[in-house]
Each structure stands twice: as C-alpha cells, then as structure tokens.
Amino acid sequence: MIANGYLRADGRKGIRNVTAVIYLVECAHHVARRVVELAQDDDVHLLGFPGCYPNEYSLRMMKALATHPNVGGVVLVSLGCEGFNREALAANIEASGRPVRTVVIQQAGGTRSGIETALAAVKQVREEMIRAERRVPMHFSDLVVGTICGGSDGTSGIAANPAVGRAFDRLVDAGASCLFEETGEMIGCEGAMSTRAASPEVAEAIVASIHNAEKYYRAMGYGSFAPGNAEGGLSTLEEKSAGAYVKSGSRAINGVIRPAQQPDAPGLYLLDVVPDTAPKFGFPNISDNSEIVELMACGAHLTLFTTGRGSVVGSAIAPVIKITGNPETYALMSEDMDIDAGRVLEGKSTLDEVGDDIFNLVVSVASGALSKSESLGHREFVLTYKSIDAVGPACHPTRA
C-alpha cells in the first residue's frame, strides 16, 4: 500500500503535486525560467518545447505531460507568434479539471511584465490547487513505473538491470503497470523477447518494432552505443542490448505502446520510441531525459534509472531513482545514487535482496520520500521534434 496520493478531477492519482510552468517556444524560455526561479517553490517545475514549427507529436506529448497525475495545475508561457497550438493545449488541460492560465508575452507587454503576469498566475494556480486538494489511498493498480538505463557499463547487465528486473516482477505481480524501453536498445533481443509476449499479435509487434529500430539506427549511422559504454567494458550494441533487456524482468509482455499512449490495464509494456518512417527530425531520442519524458507521457509516476558509469540526472514532474551496479561508481558518487546494486558483485547481497530494496524504495518515494536527484534539485526536461504514430501496434488485453 502506498501513502495518500493526490486525486485529480479526472480520477487519476499522483504521487507529487507539481505546478508546471511550460514555455511553448525557446523565445519564451527566459520568462518561464525566471518565473520558476522567483516562485521559490520546489513543486513549481519548468517544462518547455523549443521549436517554432508546429508538430503533432509535441502537442500530444505536452497534453499528456500537462495532465500527468503528478501535475495539479499549469501556467503556459507563450511568446505569441509561435506555431504551438496553445489554445488546444489549454483546452485539454481545462477539460482534465486542472487550473490553467496562459500568459502571452507579446500581450503582457514584454519580458518584465510577462514575468510579473506569469508569476501572479502561478500563485493563483497554486491557491486553486490547495483549495481543490484531495488525498486518497493509492494502490499498486494506480501506480505506473518506468525504467531506463543510461551510462551503461559491464556491470549494468549483471547487477543493476537484473535487480530492477526482480523489482519489476514484484511490481507487476502486485498489480502495477511497468514500462520498459527502448526498441533501439533491444536490438539483438527480439527472439528472446517475443517468447514472453502475451499474445501472438504482441510477439509479432515486438519483432517488427526491433527490426524497424535497427533499420532506423542503421540509416542514422550510429547505434545506441556511446564511447563511455566501451570504456566500461561493453563492446557491441547487442551486448549492451542483452544487458538492458534484463531490466524488464521475467513476466509476460502485454503490449507495445507509443510515446504518450497510456496502457488501459496493469501489466508490463514495451515502449516503442522509433518512428516507422525514414529518419526525419534526427535520432529517436537525443539523450536519457528524452526517454524519461516519454515514459512520463505514458503515465509513469516515477522512473528507475540504472547507470554503471554514473549519470546524475533527475527529472521535472516525476521522481527518478538511480541504481548503480558499479561499486567504484557508488564509492565515487554515492550522493547521487539511491541504490548500490554493486553489492551483488562484491558478494554482499543477492539480486533478490537488491530487488526488494528497489521495490521498497519505490513504495517509499511514491509515498512522498524524496529521491537523491530530487533532493539535489535535478529537474531536467527535454522535448524535441518527432514523427511517430500515436498508438502502438498491439496491446493485450486490448482496449475495451
């Protein structure tokens, strides 16, 4: 059981009560950032989209993020002339029952008055959130947990990732929804993964999504393999994949979903982030935080992040729990690491014990305890252009 969550007007339950300040083009970034700084409130977070050209994916992502269960209210900051459909976004937030204000800098009279207007809007939204606040018991069936790996090394696949796999098995068994990704980081595992599919359609969708990812990355000229991976002992893309894949645990895979698609039923899902068209707008995800943002858009309340080399990132909106399997990284960066899975390599713990620690920390962070990256003030956010279908190829059970 998880301590009281925040009940939203749309019936969803959050583990945090964030006010999101969202800039809709880079030209509004400065005003939005100043507003967040001046608000002096750890629960006011900055989100944004830098581009001026409209993009269906970014609008769909922003709609999902602005109505994320951890978000209680929103202030949109627009320059005024950008392509982002601010009216559609505001209408969507309003329809979810969340308080929302839109500040248009060109109408407010420039930088100084834009900041004043938006700061006042943040205060109004926060007051409305306090008046509307309802705390209710939260169950595992209300909880969505994502997992990613970043800065992988030779320890990730034998300590941190299998430990997360153990935690995922416990969470799925308890009735939670668990999301793992990404198809470009599972190249070489399609055969093994398809045997765990909940239906033949899902098996087919898994294999097709991995083949598509391979084709896409080949066209881009690089696989998902950074120089630091090699320094950490990983030699090939498929070796990194095999290590990443074990994060998914051992339960049946219920479906293949797309960014901003929220599964209807609890279970385990593969998030396919790779467009099934020729490359357009660049790499599917440019860095770890792009992946975290997509997991959040699929409803993830929090993310389990495994790292061998030692990533420090957190995220806006949803807490990030960091797990390292490398004892040297833990010794050097313990302030940033929530879980020391390297104990498995040192012979001090079993994978099941570390998996239990991760499961218990998920419950505690979902109940309000701060993760290390949250305490350190990490609130990273990145969203860029993409062209990808809104709905994945297969889910089981299917939408009613």
Added chain:
Amino acid sequence: MNTGNPITAAAIVLHPADSVAVCRRNVAAGEVLPLEGELVVARADVALGHKIARCFIPLGTEVVKYGIAIGSATKDIHPGDWVHLHNLKSNYISSHVRDSEEQTT
C-alpha cells in the same frame, strides 16, 4: 543467467554456453582465474566489467555472453585474452568511439 547467489570469483560466467566471463574486479595480467572449474591465465590487464575469454574463439565465429551472440571475433581469441573492440565486432551496427581512440576492425 546469473543465479542471484553471492559471487566470490574474480570473474563470473553468466551462462554455461558463454565463451567469455565478466570481471567483477580489476584483474592483472598473469593472474590465474578459476572459471567454472577451469583455470584461465589472464593474458592482459582486464578491468571491472570487461570480458575475458574462457576458451579459444576462432576468427569469424560468434562470441557468446548471457547465452546469446554479442558479435563476431575479428581475430583469433585465446583463453585469457581481454575481449573488446580490438577483437570483437557487432553483427548489427558497429560501435563508435571518440576519434582519438579509433576502433581497429
């Protein structure tokens, strides 16, 4: 796959079919490592998280870890060799490194 039991050896074999073991600490050249009952002498320094060959892996054959192929040998690999970019390449998309440390294939 890993059984979940505490591990005490300097290098671990993740799957019985594996041709490489993974070092759980830095191993020095010349060290004798017991790997699943067989003794292998390290022919190079092998760092934590890196791979060491358990057996002879001829040029062009698959290198196996986690019980799956992780690429092919680009030269003959002998027991105790460090297995990395200099003697192993992807069967999917080749690995990239920073310019100053070009991969030899």
